[in-house]
Amino acid sequence: MPAVHTCFKLLCILLFSLLPLNTYALQDGIKTEIKCVVIDAGHGGHDPGTISPDGRIREKNIALAVALKFGRALKKRYPSIKVIYTRSNDHFVKLYERSDIANRNKADLFISLHVNSSRSASARGTETWVMGPNKNERNFELCKTENSVITMENDYKAKYEGFDPDSPESYIIFSLLQNTHLKNSLDFAERVQRKFSTGPITVNRGVKQGGLIVLWRSTMPAVLVELGFLSNYRDRKILTSTKGQNEIAAKLLAAFSEYKGSYEKEYDDSTGGMQKVRPAKNTSEKKQYYSIQVFAASKKVKPSNYGLNENDTEIFMSGPYYKYVTGKYDTPQEANRALKKIRIKFKDAFIVKIYGNPLTLHPYKKQ
C-alpha cells in the first residue's frame, strides 16, 4: 500500500538521522597507511551457508580455507600488517559481531569471503559487493540470502533495529546511507575483480552494490567477495581444490597489494609547512570569518572522497594535522545554523574562527 510505504520511508529517514554515521575514522584523523586488515570467513558453526547439490560441500568450509590461506599469504608478504580473522575455525559468529571486530580494531580494510549458488547449474564466476542500494531483483536475492543469517541470532530484532531480511522496504534505509568509504571500497572491489578475471575462475560478474548487513556497520572500506558458484561443476572443482584455493588467495593478495600501493600514494602528498594549504575557490578573500572544522587528518586527502564539496573546503596546516574546514560565515550565528546541518553527517564537527595574517585557524568557544 502506498501510504504504508511513505510512512516507512519517513521512519527510515528518521532512523537515518539518528544512526551514528561512519565518521570515527575521520574524528581520529584519516589513516594514511594500511596497518590492519580483517578477513571475515562467511557463515560457520550451525550456519553452513550454501551447500553443493550433492550435499557434501559447504560454503562455510571453503570461505574459511580461503580466508586462512589469504591471511597467511598477506602476513608473509607484509609482516607489519595486523591480520585479524573474525573466525579461524568452524564456529558461528553473528553478523554484527563481524563488523564490530573490525571497528573495535580500527581496521583499515574489511574483506568478507563467501561462495555463491544458483538454481541454474550453468551460472558461474566471481563477483565483489560493496554497500549500496539494491538495484535489481537479482541483487536483492543475493542480499536476502546473505542477510538471512541474522534470523539464526536470538536477539536479531533488537540488534538490527527491526531489520527484516525478506522485506524490500527494510532495504530502503541502505539507499539513504552515504558510506564515507564507498570510493575506497569500490576501488578495492574493482581490483579484486580484475585480478580474479585472470583465473583460476575467469568469469567476471563484476562489482555490485547491495544492502549487505555485514558491510553496513563497518567503519572502514569493506567488501564482500563471492568466490564462485558451488552450484556450478567447474567453479566447484576449483573452489574445493587446494591448488584452486591457493590461487584465489594469491589473487586476493595481488589485489590488496595494488590497493595498498595506490591508497598510500594518494595520502603521501604532503605539501610541507604552509599555513594555509588550499584556499576555497569560489569565495572572495575575507580577513576574518567563522567556518566549520569537519575533520583533521595526518596527511593531505581529497575532500570530495569524504563527502565535502571541493570548492567550499579549505585546508589549514596546524601542527602535524591538516584541518578541513568548510564554509565562510560572518557571524557565529550563521556558522551555527550551518553546523546543525553538517552535524547530521559529521557529528563531531565544530565552529572555528579564522583570522590573522597569514590567515590562521583558531578555536571558537561559544557554541
Ligand SMILES: [Zn+2]
Ligand atoms: Zn554466504
